Amino acid sequence: MIIFETIRWKNILSTGNVFTEIQLNRSPNTLIVGENGTGKSTILDALCFSLYGKPFRKIKKDQLINSINGREAVVEVEFSAYNRKYKIIRGMRPNIFEIYQNDKMINQTAATKDYQEVVDKNILRMNMKSFTQIIILGSSSSFHSCNFQQPLEEK
Numbered sequence: 001m002i003i004f005e006t007i008r009w010k011n012i013l014s015t016g017n018v019f020t021e022i023q024l025n026r027s028p029n030t031l032i033v034g035e036n037g038t039g040k041s042t043i044l045d046a047l048c049f050s051l052y053g054k055p056f057r058k059i060k061k062d063q064l065i066n067s068i069n070g071r072e073a074v075v076e077v078e079f080s081a082y083n084r085k086y087k088i089i090r091g092m093r094p095n096i097f098e099i100y101q102n103d104k105m106i107n108q109t110a111a112t113k114d115y116q117e118v119v120d121k122n123i124l125r126m127n128m129k130s131f132t133q134i135i136i137l138g139s140s141s142s143f144h145s146c147n148f149q150q151p152l153e154e155k
């Protein structure tokens with residue numbers, strides 16, 4: 001089971017150079033609702049970027065960077081998965097991709113593609129398409145409903 005605890009970001013889309021932080025572990029389920037332009041999609045873009053290096057929406061990765069600052073876009077996500085604690089830090093300008101398991105950085109000698117494979121296959125155990133279909137429910141054109149635990153099996 002994957003339990004997201006915290007996500008924080010700065011210089012992503014319209015957010016500035018001060019970290020925005022959201023606690024995700026206050027309850028087993030999180031529903032994100034709000035008026036247009038309040039940041040619902042920003043949260044999902046930041047989460048997907050931190051985990052997979054791509055935004056949730058169909059926009060170019062470079063469009064995630066705050067257009068005024070133009071640099072130091074960073075997302076950090078902390079979560080538990082399969083009895084281990086993880087922290088992933090990903091950024092642009094400069095490029096950053098760090099994975100911590102139980103507070104120790106995982107070896108970074110591999111290429112970014114191979115390092116991403118560690119996230120997909122060994123940590124989350126799903127690719128981005130599965131993640132967006134299983135973990136993130138809803139549509140980017142209406143409201144977003146996020147279930148941060150794997151769905152219950154049907155009886």
